[in-house]
Structures are given as structure tokens and as C-alpha cells.
Amino acid sequence: TATFVRLQGIGHVRVHQHRPVRGTVKTVSVKREGHRWYVILSCEDVPAEPLPATGAVVGIDLGVASLVTTSDGDHLDNPRHLAASADRLAVAQRDLARTKRGSKRRRKAVARIAALHGKVRRQRLDGAHKAALHLVRDYDVIAHEDLRIANMTRSASGTVETPGRNVTQKSGLNRSLLDAGWGVFLRILADKAESAGRELIAVNPRNTSRTCAACGHVAKENRLTQAGFHCQRCAHTAHADVNAAINILRAGLALRDVAQAA
Known part of the structure; x- marks a missing residue:
């Protein structure tokens, strides 16, 4: 059956509905991306669809090598879509630079x-969406880092008064963080x-990557490499992101206990 949306001043427009509308529609907005048009519905009183309890809890560490690493040792891949399209984007940008302003070729290049x-x-x-769905299906409680992504990806060049350091390396890291899409993932996971x-708990990320999950020793030297963790006190060795995810889970469960006791 065809689906139509009535837009003021235009009339009824046929749309491809990708999922059923639930709740009460409050606003309708129209967005254009290239040659594609999208109708976006905002709804309230959307009925919850609770999943059966699993009895499982998890801590997750967000990263660049893997989008998500869990305290159970699972790694969810980071496809790096922007990096994969970098060559085609570079060619398209060069083609754009060769065009004249206002020309038909320029409009096509844009x-x-x-x-x-x-x-x-x-x-x-x-x-x-797929990574978040995997987590909410398998776990009742999910603890994650309370990340300030905007601060983490702030301009690497700094200001005239306080210029940045290691600008090239920091700019590359910023691109990798934005390509991973942590903010998008956390928003979808929350929804x-x-x-x-499911219960979602945000914890302070301070020292979660430097703390030994076995003995609690905190030291910068514990983190040998991006993936390697070796405690300088007890010699505990683990994947660095798994170790961090375990610490995040413990911190989240501690916050949960405090909240329940209050």
C-alpha cells in the first residue's frame, strides 16, 4: 500500500516508509541530501518494547581500532567509512577545484x-544501529565512558596566543575519532x-585505561602499547581495551549500588 504525507503548500507526497510510525506524530520536517529528500517524523508517547531479561551486565570501551570492546572480550569492528572513501573524496575535491564558480560542472561536482x-x-x-542492537539484546546493564567528544576533537591548531602542539598527529586522531562516530553510536545506544x-550507566573515564583490572594499580606505564596492557605491580597482562572495559563495568556497577542504596 502506498504511503503519503501531506505537506503544507505542496499537498500529498508519496514516500517510502522504512518502518511503522509509533506513538503520536508531533512534528514533520523535510530534509534534502544531494538528490534525496527525507521526511522526518518526531513522535511522543512511543510505546516501549522491552526485551526479555538476560541477567548479563557489560562494560564497553570505545576505540578507533575497534568501535566497541566489551568486558567479555568481544570486539565490534570499526569500518572507518570516511577513510575508505578518502580516495574518491580527494578526486572529487580536485575536480571541484578545477571548475568555474556558477558553472554547471561545478554544481555537478558539488x-x-x-x-x-x-x-x-x-x-x-x-x-x-547494528552495534547498539547487539548490545541491548545481550545485556541488561551496559556501562560506558561518559565521553566529552566535542572537547576531545577540539581544533588541534589552537590559537595565536596558545598554538597547538603535534598539530598533524592530533588532526589525524581527530579525523579517526569523528570517523568512528562515537557520538552517533552513544545516542543510538541510549535510544x-x-x-x-535496559539500564545504561555513564562513568567517569579517568584512569580506566591505566588501572589494572586485577589488582587496581594505576600507572601510565601499565599501558605498553595501544593494545597491550601489562601491570607493573602484579604483572597482569591483557588486551588494553578489554582491561579498560572491565574497569568501566566495575565503576558502573558501583554507581548503580550507590543509587539503589540512596
């Missing part, structure tokens, strides 16, 4: 770049957790 970026956004969104009746 549309091509917008289409490439739109594809990256859709791929990143799809990956975030799915609420709908599924």
Missing part, C-alpha cells in the same frame, strides 16, 4: 561530493536501551 559524504553518514548510522528497558 553534488558528487555531497553524495559521497551522504553515503558515509548512512553507512556510519547503519553500523551504529535503544530506553526502548528495550
Whole structure:
């Protein structure tokens, strides 16, 4: 059956509905991405769809090598969609630079770049939905780092008064963080957790990557490499992200106990 949306001043427009509308529609907005148009519905009083309890809890560490590493030792891949499209984007940017302003070729070049970026956004969104769904299906309680992503990806160049250091390396790291899409993933995870009746706990990330999950010793030297963790006190060895995820889980459960006792 065809689905139509009535837009003021335009009339009824046929749309491809990708999922049922639940709750009460409050606002309707229209967005254009390249040659594609989207109708976005905002709803309230959306009925929850709680999932059966699993009795399992997990801590997750967000990263660049793996988007998510769990305290159980699982790694969810980070596809790096922007990096995968870097060559095509570079070619499209060079083609744009050769065009004249106001020309038909320039409009086509701009549309091509917008289409490439739109594809990256859709791929990143799809990956975030799948990763979040995997977690809310398997765990009743999910603890994650309370990350300030905007601060983490602040301009590497700094200001005239206080110029940045290691600008090239920091800029590359910023691109990797934004390509991973941590903010998108955490937002989707929060929405799915609420709908599924799961508990999401945000914890302070301070020292979670430097603390030994076996003995609690905190030292910068414990983190040997990006993936290697070796405690300088008890000699505990583990994957660094798994070790951090265990610490995040413990911190989350401690916060939960405090909240329940209050």
C-alpha cells in the first residue's frame, strides 16, 4: 500500500516508509541530501518494547581500532567509512577545484561530493544501529565512558596566543575519532536501551585505561602499547581495551549500588 504525507503548500507526497510510525506524530520536517529528500517524523508517547531479561551486565570501551570492546572480550569492528572513501573524496575535491564558480560542472561536482559524504553518514548510522542492537539484546546493564567528544576533537591548531602542539598527529586522531562516530553510536545506544528497558550507566573515564583490572594499580606505564596492557605491580597482562572495559563495568556497577542504596 502506498504511503503519503501531506505537506503544507505542496499537498500529498508519496514516500517510502522504512518502518511503522509509533506513538503520536508531533512534528514533520523535510530534509534534502544531494538528490534525496527525507521526511522526518518526531513522535511522543512511543510505546516501549522491552526485551526479555538476560541477567548479563557489560562494560564497553570505545576505540578507533575497534568501535566497541566489551568486558567479555568481544570486539565490534570499526569500518572507518570516511577513510575508505578518502580516495574518491580527494578526486572529487580536485575536480571541484578545477571548475568555474556558477558553472554547471561545478554544481555537478558539488553534488558528487555531497553524495559521497551522504553515503558515509548512512553507512556510519547503519553500523551504529547494528552495534547498539547487539548490545541491548545481550545485556541488561551496559556501562560506558561518559565521553566529552566535542572537547576531545577540539581544533588541534589552537590559537595565536596558545598554538597547538603535534598539530598533524592530533588532526589525524581527530579525523579517526569523528570517523568512528562515537557520538552517533552513544545516542543510538541510549535510544535503544530506553526502548528495550535496559539500564545504561555513564562513568567517569579517568584512569580506566591505566588501572589494572586485577589488582587496581594505576600507572601510565601499565599501558605498553595501544593494545597491550601489562601491570607493573602484579604483572597482569591483557588486551588494553578489554582491561579498560572491565574497569568501566566495575565503576558502573558501583554507581548503580550507590543509587539503589540512596
